[in-house]
Structures are given as structure tokens and as C-alpha cells.
Amino acid sequence: MAKYKLFYPPDPASAAFSTIGGNVAECSGGITGLKYGVTRDYILSLEVVLADGSVIHTGRKTLKSVTGYDLTRLFVGSEGTLGVFTQITVKLLPLPEKIETLLVFFATPQDAVRTASQIISNNLLPRALEFIDKSSIDCIKGYKQEIQIPAEVHAILLIDIDGREASVKTETSLVEKIAMENKPLRVIIAKTPKERDTLWEVRRVISPALYNxxxxxxxxxxxxxxxxxxxxxxxxxxxxxxxxxxxxxxxxxxxxxxxxxxxxxxxxxxxxxxxxxxxxxxxxxxxxxxxxxxxxxxIGNVKSAFLSLEIPPQELRIMKDIKHLLDPKGILNPGKMFV
Ligand SMILES: Cc1cc2nc3c(=O)[nH]c(=O)nc-3n(C[C@H](O)[C@H](O)[C@H](O)COP(=O)(O)OP(=O)(O)OC[C@H]3O[C@@H](n4cnc5c(N)ncnc54)[C@H](O)[C@@H]3O)c2cc1C
Incomplete structure (x- = not known):
């Protein structure tokens, strides 16, 4: 959508291979969640094929509607257990003019967490605010020698600031100031899109590097x-x-x-x-x-046994009743979500 100067904010790390149907079914989120929210915040309406083969249309194509219950929200995150989405209408936002990236090295996780907390308590809302611990850092170093991280670094924050050019400049210097007050070992601010990409490489390689x-x-x-x-x-x-x-x-x-x-x-x-x-x-x-x-x-299959740790019995009962109402024969993703 960039050519229309628009973008769809939810950005799961699986974006390159996952589908929008799967994203809606899982209510996926990503690194921009802090500022922009998750999939449910961008779904305006759905066409859903129900278990009995009938087709319903939830939501509206308007930005506002409070007519009746919000069935769209019920289906988003339902993990394919309530119906199959065959049409999805999403909301787009104006593409930010500018993105700045900062990578900050800390000697302790406490310094990193305090910095993150102060950024937010100072009413700054970064596009991304990512934390990396010492074990992950050790893996990165073993995986990609060209990523230079000094031995004394025990935690990293990776921060993106986006918006209009002037406000990004102001906010970046405020974030830098907050970081500097929390004993960073080093603050790196990318000067070019290529440098931004290099800083993000630190975050991108963690998942494969963990297999070290x-x-x-x-x-x-x-x-x-x-x-x-x-x-x-x-x-x-x-x-x-x-x-x-x-x-x-x-x-x-x-x-x-x-x-x-x-x-x-x-x-x-x-x-x-x-x-x-x-x-x-x-x-x-x-x-x-x-x-x-x-x-x-x-939740899927793997965590269904743990659902009751978090969801009280009465809420769980309501969820199971909804499932039974929409899928009485239990043919949609049997075994998912509920044991
Ligand atoms: C390497 C990796 C990185 C990931 N990173 C993230 C991340 O950063 N953030 C995040 O939130 N998740 C992440 N995930 C999890 C997963 O990719 C997401 O949940 C994604 O949204 C799933 O989409 P998919 O198309 O792969 O769905 P699938 O895995 O194919 O399906 C997921 C579920 O959705 C249901 N479903 C699929 N399509 C529809 C449809 N049209 N209608 C109804 N139900 C449907 C399926 O039945 C299934 O139960 C990651 C996964 C991997 C493997």
C-alpha cells in the first residue's frame, strides 16, 4: 500500500508467509503493537462461512458502528473454531513520513527495563520498543560474527520512532536523552535506511541464532x-x-x-x-x-490445557456455549482452544 502512502500496521514476524485469514484467526500482533495495536484493531468487517454452511457478514465498512453486538471482535482471534473468513475488510493508516531507529546497549537488564518504562511514562509512544536479554545476545554473537556487541552488554533495547519528520526528530532526541540518563554503554542512532536495516538485523537473527x-x-x-x-x-x-x-x-x-x-x-x-x-x-x-x-x-492445541489457569469457569462456560451455538457438531478445528 506504500504507493498510496498508506499502510496496514499489524506486522507479525511471520508476515512473509502467513495469510490474512490466519492473522485474523489468531489476532496476530508484531513489533508495532505498542503504538498501533494488533489485528483486531484493524478489522472493519468479515464475511464468515459458518459450520452449517450459511454465510454471514459482520461489522460495517464504516469506521464507526455500535449497532448490535460486535460479532467481528468475537470472530477475530477465534482460531478457526467459529467460522471460516472468506472476505476481510481492513482499515489502513497514513504511512509515516519518517522512521528513526536507536539501538542501546546496557550493562544490566534493570537499566534497559527502566529506560523502556521512562520512555512510556514521558508520554512517548515508539513504533517499536524491543528488549533482548543476555542469553539472546550471546547467541547472536555466536551466530553472526559481524554483529559487534561488547562482552559487557547484558541487555539491549531496539527502538523505532515514526511520524512526521519534525516530530520524529524531537522524539528521537527525547528518547536518546532518557537512554543517556540510564547508564547506557552505547547509543547508536541509524543515519540511513541501510543503517536502520543493519540495526534491525540484531533483532531479526535472534530466532535462528537461538539454535546455537x-x-x-x-x-x-x-x-x-x-x-x-x-x-x-x-x-x-x-x-x-x-x-x-x-x-x-x-x-x-x-x-x-x-x-x-x-x-x-x-x-x-x-x-x-x-x-x-x-x-x-x-x-x-x-x-x-x-x-x-x-x-x-x-492457544491452539498446545496451550488448551492451560486455558483455565487464566479464564475463570463462568467465562469459560460462556465461551464454550458460544462455540456450541455456532458449531454444535464441533467440526471447526476440533480440539483447538478447548480441551
Ligand atoms: C517464524 C514464525 C514467526 C511468528 N511470528 C509471529 C508474530 O510476530 N506475531 C504473531 O502474532 N504470530 C506470530 N507467529 C504465529 C503465526 O504465524 C501467526 O499467528 C499467523 O497469523 C498465522 O497465520 P497463518 O496464515 O500461518 O495461519 P495458519 O497457521 O495456517 O492457521 C492458524 C489458524 O488460523 C485458522 N485459519 C487460517 N485461515 C483462516 C480463515 N480464512 N478463516 C478462519 N480461520 C482460519 C487455521 O485453521 C488455524 O487454526 C509466528 C509463527 C512463525 C512460524
Whole structure:
């Protein structure tokens, strides 16, 4: 849409190969979620084929409508369990004039988390605010030698600021000032689009680089209230002490409180079982902290057993009743979402 100076903000890392139907079914989000929200914020209307073969149209093509219940929101994120989307109308936004990127190295995760928190409490809303922990940094260094990260760096923030040229300039210097007040080891601001791309390479390579640690990965995407991110990281580290045979790397959308906790393990049933046990502890802790067990990846088959950790019985009953009403024979994605 760039040629019309418009853009569709939700940007899951899977954008190059995922479909818009899958994005709507999973209510996907991405690095721009802090400023622009997730898929549900951009879906105006849906054509849905129901389990009995009938076709309905939810929502309106207008930007506002409060007529009746919001069925569009019900279907977005329903993981293919309520109907099949055959037409999707999305909302687009004006393309930002300018994007600036900053990469900030810190000696401690505390400095990085404090910086992120101060950026937001100063009423700045970056397009992206990403956190990378020490384990992820070590993997990046082992994976791509040309990415130079000094040994004393224990946490990284990657920040994008977008908007009109003049406001981006002002906001970038404010973000830089906040970072400088939090003992950074280094602040790098990209001067050209190519340099921006190079800075983002640090974030892009994390997922493949994690396989330097171990051959198997379980990627959780917990989300906690922003004020509890540091506590969540601390609690994950405490849980990890009980599973020393496993490796853990945390990175993700710190601006949303959405941390990708990656548990890396070796081959074998025992390692896999240990990883699953550790995940259960992490999910329980997340709920205790007032968070959610999935910020963007959804429940699917893998996490259906944990749904009741977060959703109280009465809400769960309502969800199951809706499923039964729309799909009484249970033919749409059986086994997904509910055990
Ligand atoms: C490498 C990688 C990176 C990822 N990064 C992100 C990320 O950054 N953010 C994020 O949110 N997710 C991410 N994901 C998860 C996933 O890619 C997204 O949830 C994506 O939206 C799924 O889209 P898909 O087309 O691949 O759907 P599929 O995986 O094919 O399907 C997902 C579900 O949607 C249902 N579905 C698909 N199409 C329709 C339709 N037309 N109507 C109704 N139901 C339908 C399917 O039945 C299935 O249950 C990532 C996944 C991978 C593998």
C-alpha cells in the first residue's frame, strides 16, 4: 500500500508467509503493537462461512458502528473454531513520513527495563520498543560474527520512532536523552535506511541464532502488565534455577509487556518433559503477575490445557456455549482452544 502512502500496521514476524485469514484467526500482533495495536484493531468487517454452511457478514465498512453486538471482535482471534473468513475488510493508516531507529546497549537488564518504562511514562509512544536479554545476545554473537556487541552488554533495547519528520526528530532526541540518563554503554542512532536495516538485523537473527544453544525450541509468548516486566524476568530466572539442564532466552516487545520466553532443550523425552514442566511454572507465574499466557500466538492445541489457569469457569462456560451455538457438531478445528 506504500504507493498510496498508506499502510496496514499489524506486522507479525511471520508476515512473509502467513495469510490474512490466519492473522485474523489468531489476532496476530508484531513489533508495532505498542503504538498501533494488533489485528483486531484493524478489522472493519468479515464475511464468515459458518459450520452449517450459511454465510454471514459482520461489522460495517464504516469506521464507526455500535449497532448490535460486535460479532467481528468475537470472530477475530477465534482460531478457526467459529467460522471460516472468506472476505476481510481492513482499515489502513497514513504511512509515516519518517522512521528513526536507536539501538542501546546496557550493562544490566534493570537499566534497559527502566529506560523502556521512562520512555512510556514521558508520554512517548515508539513504533517499536524491543528488549533482548543476555542469553539472546550471546547467541547472536555466536551466530553472526559481524554483529559487534561488547562482552559487557547484558541487555539491549531496539527502538523505532515514526511520524512526521519534525516530530520524529524531537522524539528521537527525547528518547536518546532518557537512554543517556540510564547508564547506557552505547547509543547508536541509524543515519540511513541501510543503517536502520543493519540495526534491525540484531533483532531479526535472534530466532535462528537461538539454535546455537540447543536443537529444540519452545517459544512462549507471555504478556504481563508493563510495571511487572522486571519481576517476570526475575521469576523466570528463579524458575530456571530448578531446571539447570535447560537453556532460556528472553526477548520481545517490552513496550507491550510481551516477552518471548524461549526454552531450548536437547533431544530426548526427559528433556522435553522438563521443558514442559518449566513452561507450566512460567504460565502459572504469568497469571499470578496479572498477565496472560499468550500475547499473540494463541492457544491452539498446545496451550488448551492451560486455558483455565487464566479464564475463570463462568467465562469459560460462556465461551464454550458460544462455540456450541455456532458449531454444535464441533467440526471447526476440533480440539483447538478447548480441551
Ligand atoms: C517464524 C514464525 C514467526 C511468528 N511470528 C509471529 C508474530 O510476530 N506475531 C504473531 O502474532 N504470530 C506470530 N507467529 C504465529 C503465526 O504465524 C501467526 O499467528 C499467523 O497469523 C498465522 O497465520 P497463518 O496464515 O500461518 O495461519 P495458519 O497457521 O495456517 O492457521 C492458524 C489458524 O488460523 C485458522 N485459519 C487460517 N485461515 C483462516 C480463515 N480464512 N478463516 C478462519 N480461520 C482460519 C487455521 O485453521 C488455524 O487454526 C509466528 C509463527 C512463525 C512460524
Amino acid at each position: 544453544m540447543a536443537p529444540f525450541k519452545i517459544n512462549e509468548d507471555i504478556c504481563v502488565p508493563r510495571s511487572r516486566i522486571l519481576e517476570a524476568l526475575h521469576r523466570i530466572a528463579e524458575i530456571h534455577k530448578r531446571y539447570p539442564a535447560l537453556k532460556v532466552a528472553n526477548f520481545g516487545h517490552i513496550g507491550d509487556g510481551n516477552i518471548h520466553v524461549n526454552i531450548m532443550h536437547e533431544e530426548g523425552e526427559q528433556q522435553k518433559m522438563m521443558a514442559e514442566k518449566m513452561i507450566e511454572e512460567i504460565l502459572r507465574t504469568t497469571v499470578e503477575l496479572g498477565g496472560t499466557i499468550s500475547g499473540e500466538h494463541g
